[in-house]
Amino acid sequence: MAAQKTIIGRNVKVDFGRRAVNVPAKVDTGADGSSVWASNIRVDKDGVLKFSLFGKGSPYYNGKVFRRTDYSVAMVKSASGHEIIKYRTHFTIILAGKKIKALFSLSDRAVHNFPVLIGRRTLSGKFLVDVSMNEVRNQKKSQTIRLNKELAKNPHKFYKKYHKPKDT
Structure with a gap:
């Protein structure tokens, strides 16, 4: 008998071991692979891939440098149609209580x-996605509500504040 699949929502929290806990992740069944925010990505003379998880603007960033000898690259087409090379490596994560x-x-x-973005390859065979569920509150939605309230109060003032070039 097949193992029971865990039901997750359109966004979840993911743990990267002790290094980063409760990191918000978007579940994207339209994306083939998974992606994580990394900074300072480089390969040294010995062929070792070095990077930090997240970036200085992230509350999850701690500056720790990861070193990997087991990595690969992929040519990825961006949403704008540009092809770029991305480095790929494995992580052991905890997603919905499962270590994978x-x-x-x-x-x-x-x-x-x-x-973090969780794609089909990570989900396949382990999870079912219920888009009506979510673990993480969308900060952008709150910001959009606030901006629309500001717009409703005074559309011209709103325009001047956010779009019209300031006089110098």
């Missing part, structure tokens, strides 16, 4: 709502 080993692309996710 998953392959992650290292990328700058500073501008994204979630520092």
Whole structure:
């Protein structure tokens, strides 16, 4: 008999061992692979991949440098159509109480709502996604509500504040 699959929502919290706990992650069944925010990505003369998880603007960033000899690369097409090379490596994570080993692309996710993206390969055979569920409150939604209230009060003042160039 097949093992019971755990039901997760459209976003979850993920643990990267003791290094980063309760990290918000977007579950994306449209994405093939998983991705994690990494900074200072480089390969030294000995061929060792070095990077830090997250970036200085992240509450999960601690500056610790990871060193990996077991890594690969992939040519990835961005949403804008540009092809870029991304380094990939495995992490053992805890997702919905399950300890799993998953392959992650290292990328700058500073501008994204979630520092981690969980794709189909990580989910396959282990999880079912119920899009009506979520573990993480969307900060952007709160910000959008606040901005729309400000817009409703005075549309012209709002425009001047956010769009019109300031006089110098």
